[in-house]
Amino acid sequence: MYCDFDKLSLYIDDELEENDKIEIEKHLQSCNNCRDELKILNEIKQGLSKLNAEIELPDGFHTELMKKIAPPKKYKYTKYYFMAASLLAALIAIPSMYQQPTEQPDLSRARTMEMAIDLPYMFEFDASSVEVVEEIKLDIENVGVVYNDMQTQGRLYYLLEGYDNYKLIVDIFEKNNYDIAPISDFINVPEIGLFELIVNYP
Numbered sequence: 508m509y510c511d512f513d514k515l516s517l518y519i520d521d522e523l524e525e526n527d528k529i530e531i532e533k534h535l536q537s538c539n540n541c542r543d544e545l546k547i548l549n550e551i552k553q554g555l556s557k558l559n560a561e562i563e564l565p566d567g568f569h570t571e572l573m574k575k576i577a578p579p580k581k582y583k584y585t586k587y588y589f590m591a592a593s594l595l596a597a598l599i600a601i602p603s604m605y606q607q608p609t610e611q612p613d614l615s616r617a618r619t620m621e622m623a624i625d626l627p628y629m630f631e632f633d634a635s636s637v638e639v640v641e642e643i644k645l646d647i648e649n650v651g652v653v654y655n656d657m658q659t660q661g662r663l664y665y666l667l668e669g670y671d672n673y674k675l676i677v678d679i680f681e682k683n684n685y686d687i688a689p690i691s692d693f694i695n696v697p698e699i700g701l702f703e704l705i706v707n708y709p
Contacts, residue, residue, distance in 0.1 A: 628702035631690040663706040673699045
């Protein structure tokens with residue numbers, strides 16, 4: 508058998524047919540180059556698995572960052588705000604690529620990253636308690652909203668896509684009298700791509 512480095516990668520990931528696996532194992536017994544390559548691939552795989560650890564941001568990070576890049580009240584985005592918002596969206600979305608989806612697999616991580624660079628809408632509220640947030644989460648699940656869950660301690664953070672999901676969220680908030688204070692409230696938009704729903708709670 509000749510050295511096939513592509514098959515080594517499949518071998519590490521346990522994606523080979525049984526006969527190919529046996530053939531690779533026999534070849535590894537006699538080929539130093541492939542054994543060295545296998546060792547390097549194993550080290551890379553172990554290093555990448557360590558990236559799955561969730562990144563913890565310091566308390567108040569989001570609030571302080573939002574104060575520094577807060578949009579003008581009429582949502583007129585300047586060049587600098589847009590760059591900062593894009594950077595923030597990428598900063599938030601990148602760690603989620605290394606984690607398994609917990610709620611809704613419909614919005615893929617690659618699609619989230621692709622759209623997160625162009626993130627014009629953010630709707631943020633402060634809730635009075637965790638119970639209010641649990642009620643909001645339940646109402647959102649009950650109507651079938653598709654979202655990417657990126658919440659952290661003290662912050663409900665859903666990344667959503669499309670006007671249909673936007674309309675469902677607005678309807679939920681209009682029909683229920685949640686004990687919340689808007690930081691940036693919903694606006695009337697004819698079309699919407701990707702948007703953030705953030706609810707901070709104690």
